[in-house]
Amino acid sequence: MPRVSIKICTTLHTILQHESFDNFQIVHLRDAFIAASANDQNVIESYKFIYRQVVRLVKKGLLKKINKENEKTVIYQKTEQFYQVIFVTNERNGGTKPSSKFQDITDHDPIHLLKERLKESEIDLLTSIGESEEYMQLYKSFPEMKEHLEFMYMLARENSSKLLGQIKAIKSVLAHQQK
Incomplete structure (x- = not known):
């Protein structure tokens, strides 16, 4: 079976590739994304962007959504497919470093x-x-x-x-x- 390739923002890819970044919440990914971004980032817009990307990765089977029982907390976890996909990185919205x-x-x-x-x-x-x-x-x-x-x-x-x-x-x- 040929390996699938998926486009992803370079910064987001770098964060998700880190082995310690598993079992995370969207706000944690957003905070790491803002901290790692070269451009000024609006917290709300960054959250929306990260949320859309995470939902897309869940639909493709690369991340698994886990609802904790009796809590409102939602955790996302990398699946085995995540490690088998070829990621094609690109800058978010064509943004570049200054x-x-x-x-x-x-x-x-x-x-x-x-x-x-x-x-x-x-x-x-x-x-x-x-x-x-x-x-x-x-x-x-x-x-x-x-x-x-x-x-x-x-x-x-x-x-x-x-x-x-x-x-x-x-x-x-x-x-x-x-x-």
């Missing part, structure tokens, strides 16, 4: 650097919130692990608070710089 000349100019612009840092902190915050929510879900599923899960939950919440403080600080500096 030219090096543009990159050199923006690398020295404090407003641009602050906006980049703000974007990274916001992504980290979303990841941290997702992590703390997952610890709560795990606690409900595995109450015998209460002590460890509570500790990990508190660490994630503390990290979220620190990130929120960083975001507030960066936003206030940006507001001052843009006056």
Whole structure:
């Protein structure tokens, strides 16, 4: 039987090929996609794009959708077919990385650097919130692990608070710089 080839966004392909990226939620894939993307990414548009791609891969049998019992959580898992398909990569929407000349100019612009840092902190915050929510879900599923899960939950919440403080600080500096 000949191997099938499927077109996929280069960034998405790179993330999905990583062996640790299995049993994931769409928001986790979206966060990794935004973090790895060269262009500015809108969180909502990125989610829609990732969702469409995941649904397409599920229909082709490359990913398996798993609904957790008594939870609203949906997990996606790579199937054996995923490892047998030939992926043809392309840039999303024809997007390319910024030219090096543009990159050199923006690398020295404090407003641009602050906006980049703000974007990274916001992504980290979303990841941290997702992590703390997952610890709560795990606690409900595995109450015998209460002590460890509570500790990990508190660490994630503390990290979220620190990130929120960083975001507030960066936003206030940006507001001052843009006056």
